[in-house]
Amino acid sequence: MNFNDKVVLITGGSQGIGETIALAFAARGATVVVTARTESNVSQVVDRIRAMGGVSMGVAADVADADQVETLFSSVMDRFGRLDVLVNNAAQLLKPCTIDKLSQEDWERVLRVNLTGPFLCSHQAARIMIPRQGGSIINITSIAAHEPYPHGGAYSPSKAGLLMLTRQCAVEWGRHHIRVNAVTPGMTVTPMTSNGYADEKIKRRREQMIPLDRIGLPQDIAPAVAWLASDEAAYVTGAVIQVDGGFLRNLHGVMLAQGFQPGATS
Secondary structure (H helix, E strand, O other): OOOOOOEEEEEOOOOHHHHHHHHHHHHOOOEEEEEEOOHHHHHHHHHHHHHOOOOEEEEEOOOOOHHHHHHHHHHHHHHHOOOOEEEEOOOOOOOOEOHHHOOHHHHHHHHHHHHHHHHHHHHHHHHHHHHHOOEEEEEEOOHHHOOOOOOEOOHHHHHHHHHHHHHHHHHHHHHHOEEEEEEEEOOEOOOOOHHHHOOHHHHHHHHOOOOOOOOEOHHHHHHHHHHHHOHHHOOOOOOEEEEOOOHHHOHHHHHHHOOOOOOOOO
16 A cells, blocks of 8 residues: 555544554655644654654644634645545543533533544545545544443444444545545554553453454554555445454353353343
8 A cells, every 4th residue: 555645634643543543654655644632742753754754744733623623724735735535533532431420511522522523624624625536534433333332421422423424424425536434443552541451350351352362452453544545445435444353243252251151041
């Protein structure tokens, strides 16, 4: 997969999955625009890409803020004059909370980042891609988009909404040769989730739920994103690729990890 002469924008690109995606595109020749809320974190990733010999620009922006998003995309066009790929990766996961305890403020913050943010970015990308009659948008969702995430507050609803936004945009923008797809990571070790895997017993119990018997890494996600953005996936749109080690298909493994004994009737 070669992305020479392609400009790729990654939101939430300063750490974890987003950073790994940014480096993967850079390694494949893309010009990479990295954005996140913290300028110093963005600069570190840009420096890494430039050290690889790549071309990169960093812009600090909050994807939940329409004015900042508009400025972000204007900066990309002013600098490079085009945008070929948008990866909506920025996400918000607040402290564990059940829906009945969830404040409206926390609900709205998660939806602003996880759903409104991709809408705002996709809206701006479409204004660039439709006149050019081409482009690719990849939304990073979650297994929580497919099944409820206990004590996850607004996270599952926001990611489920992002799946439908993916399908909606794919249908509406297909005639403009804009492909819109989603990648669904499973349990993945990132700076945002690392605390959940610090206890080895808990980590092992979670690994037992996964047919491939390990927790995922950002390096497992990036190749799927790159493929969807490439010409090799030219006839793929509205698709959702699960990169979860088989977790969502493994009810038996989940039951075993929770202490269910084979042969039990209740």
